[in-house]
Amino acid sequence: MTEKHSLVLIPGLLCTGDLWRDQIEALDDIADITVADHTRDHTMPAIARRLLSEAPERFALAGLSMGGYIALEVMRQAPERVTHLAIMDSRAVADSPEDRQRRLDFIKLVEQGSAFKGVTRSLLPMLIHESHLNDEELITRIFKMAEDIGKEAFLRQERALLDRDVLTDMLRTISCPTLILAGADDKLIPPKLQRAMAVEIPTAQYVEIPNCGHLPTMEEPELTSKYMRHWLARS
Structure with missing residues (x-):
């Protein structure tokens, strides 16, 4: 019997393991x-240090969106421990000025507001x-993840994203x-940015998964799982 992979999954911003x-x-x-x-x-x-302290000695690693940024930081800190890497709907480049301003505005809004959605x-x-x-089950799950993360954790996540390093130089390694x-x-995160990272x-x-937005693991779960199975089979 083939030995199982140890696989660590990293959710995105405002996402839990339900992703x-x-x-x-x-x-x-x-x-x-x-x-x-x-x-x-x-x-x-x-x-990334917390993830590495809690992960097996050698493991496969997959991250979506913010999870992809974290996965790249893990690769910077301990590449020798990662057997397989999957990055979904993420990027190594810095936020655009518009994206950065959107984060700052969102932080301000959340800090000032009493109710956190x-x-x-x-x-x-x-x-x-x-x-x-119109998929109400999917939408309910998205809302529930954000609710479970909560205001304080969201603010920590956004600040981590704002201060993250650009990691494009390490992609070739x-x-x-x-x-x-x-x-x-x-x-x-437009696919052209993701293609450029892959190159x-x-x-x-x-x-690339057609008719799919930023959350392929939830929007097109069967296809995403199929590609992940093929990825884990690579050596």
Whole structure:
């Protein structure tokens, strides 16, 4: 019997382990899976250090959005411990000035407001493909994740994202089997940025999922799990 992979999954901003619910179930036969805690620290290096302190000695690593930024920071700190790397709907480049201002505005809004929603219906078209906007089960799960993360953890996450280092220079040093997976219609992080990242990583396979926005693990779970299975089979 083939030995199982140790697989660490990192959620995105305002996301819990439910982001990976379907992959955890679909890959159970080939991987022992844990979900990293990205809610307790104020900086990317500290989040990565906590992940490394709690992870197996050698492990496969997958991160979506903010989780992808954290995965790259893990690769900077301890590349020898990562057997496989998957980055989904994320990037190594800095935020655009518009993205940075949006984060600052969001922090200000949350600090001033009494009620924390995290994700509202008005934000959904930025997160998921238009074909999923009537999927009430999916939308309820997205709202619930944000609610579970809560205000204080969200503020820590946003500050960590604002202060993160640009890690483009280290992409060429990544040597483990790597998957770059993008929703073809991601409005938050356009696929062209993700393709550009894949080009810089010598071992990267780039995959784009059609009719999919920023959350492929939830929007197109079966296809995402299939690509992850293929990725883990690489050596």
